[in-house]
Amino acid sequence: MTTQQKPADATSFVSRNPADPSDVLAEFTAPGALATADATDRARAAQPGWLHGGAAARSSALSAIAGAVEAAADELAALAVREVGKPIAEARAEVARTAAIWRYYAQAPYEPTGAVHETAAGPGLLLTRRRPHGVAGLITPWNFPFAIPSWKAAPALAAGNTVVLKPAPEATACALRLTEIAQQILPSGVFTLVPGGPAEGGALLSTADVVSFTGSTAVGATVVRAATARGIPVQAEMGGLNAAIVLPDADIERAAAHIASAIAGYAGQKCTATSRVIAVGAALEPLREALAEAVRALPVGDPADPATVCGPLISAWARDRVGAVHGDVAVLAAGATPDGPGWYAAPTLxxxxxxxxxxxxxxxxxxxxxLLPADDLADAVRISNSVPYGLVTSVHTADLGAALHGLDGLDTGMVRVNAPSTGVDFHLPFGGAKASAHGPREQGHAATEFFTSSRTYTLTP
Structure with a gap:
């Protein structure tokens, strides 16, 4: 995910409102690799005190962050609208989810950290215990500027790690505000923000003890190689090319509404967005008509308008990239775009x-x-699996038995039946297969496990 105004090797950045590029939210100079290493050193020095302060202190701090996010909800939602062009309804939902994430992980410090086992022979005890890695380096994208940093930072902190966050430049203002909230509550050095680009990200990869990344597949591959070369734990959530499979017995109108929102909600700028619609057999013609109508009807416009579903793209470059794929395909349906300075692209089927x-x-x-035709469910599964990615597939049908039978062949990390491909349950594991992900899952109990390592203790009299 590139910056809006500068090349990849830039040392200064500008964050602009995608709906009105003349509106500048943040201008900053990247601190550089040495400053990033210093931030990691400070986080490492703060980590033992944060861990040994105890479960109650960590739980209380995370609960307080949840409350502070809720208290600032209107401000944070408006900031997401302005900086990343997120429609206000989605922005409010993201902020509410952000608070819920912090509150959920506030209970994690009280969870068991291991187990006691009998020895194979003789007196003594065998213990397993999970311990934090140290400094968690978090590299996050712009499209969920509060939720993604939170669902990485909260479990890392709950487990006793400290955090250094390197957000995408396009979401710098949002990241700064989230950091301010956290730093008002947490001890010094426990939560640190390092703005910037590749230099800062590379420095964080060179100094952190564990790395969690969300972003493009190309950058993610670089992150994985760098972390693996150092021998540190790494997880990378990357791209998606998600399919919606519609069987002939589905509620076509309902499926069309779900799929249209998954195609163009937030201008399709979600890794879980639907980009391929696979119509099985006789579902093709009715779905073709219903989905075309649903796409044309999607409200496109100012993200501050509560009625807007599809707002602007994050940058002029992103808008032009979408436009470049229209030239050699047949357009079945396209929505309208507003007049004005924003970086808009019409919802298109x-x-x-x-x-x-x-x-x-x-x-x-x-x-x-x-929109793609399939002969039967087996053919639809084959088409769904035919891409390098494997994040999420939605399946629309009235026959749950047939769906479950056919779903066994899908090679995606998540399957959603009679629901849009978009949508994340923060208390369950999130992640994909193939080029969509590397390493352990995020969120839920999987997250706290990732941010810890298991140790085995042998105790003999």
Whole structure:
């Protein structure tokens, strides 16, 4: 995910309002690799005190952050609208989820950290115990500027790690505000923000004890290689090319509404967005008509308007990238775009997409999807699996038995039946297969396990 105004090697950045690029939210100079290493050193020095302060102190601090996020909810939602162009309804939902994430992980410090076992022979005890890694380096994208840093930081902190956060430049103002909230509550050095780009991200990879990344597949591969070379734990959540499979017995109108929102909600700028719609057999024609109508009807416009579903793209470059894929495919339906200075792209449904087209092999990250026919459920599963990614698949049908039978063949990390492909349950594991993810899952109990390592103790009299 690139910056809006500067090349990848820039040392200064500008964060602009995607709906009005003349509105500048943040201008900053990247601190550089040495400053990032210093931030990691400070976090490492603070980590023992944070851990040994005890479960009650960590739980209380995370609960307090949840309360502070709730108290600032209107401000934070408005900031997300302004900096990353998130429609206000989604922005409010993200802030509410952010508070819920911190409150959920506030209970984690009280969870068991291990188990006691009998020895194979003779007196004594065998213990297993999970301990924090130290400093957690978090590299986060711009599209969920509060929720993603939170669902990484909260479990890391709950387990006794300290955190250094390197957000995407496009979400710097949001990250700064979240950091201010956390730093008002946490001890010094426990939660540190390092703004910037590749230099700062690389320095964090070179100094952190555990790394969690969310972003593009290309950058994620670099993150994985760097962390693996150092021998530190790493998780990387990356791209998606998600399918919605619609069977003939589905509620077509309901499925069309779900799929249209998953295609173009937040301008398709979600790794869980639907980019391929697979119609099985007789579902094709009714779905074709209903989905085209639903896409045309999606409200596009100012993200501050409560009625807006599809707002602007994050940058002019992102808008032009979406426009570049329209040229050699048949457009079945397209919505309208508002007049004005923002970086908007119309929600679009295309068909008759030739094999090898980038829509069938690359994540575009915009409000566009391809309608594809399938002979039967087995053919639909084959089509769904035919891409390098494996994040999420939605399946729409009235026959749950048939769905469960067919779903066994899907190679995606998440399957959602009669629901949009978008949507995340923060108390359950989140992640994909193939090029969509590397390493352990995020969220839920899986997150606290990732941010700790297991140790075995042998105690003999």
């Amino acid at each position: 295309v068909e008759k997409v030739p094999q090898g087209h980038r829509l069938l092999g690359e994540e575009v990250f915009g409000p566009i999807a391809a």
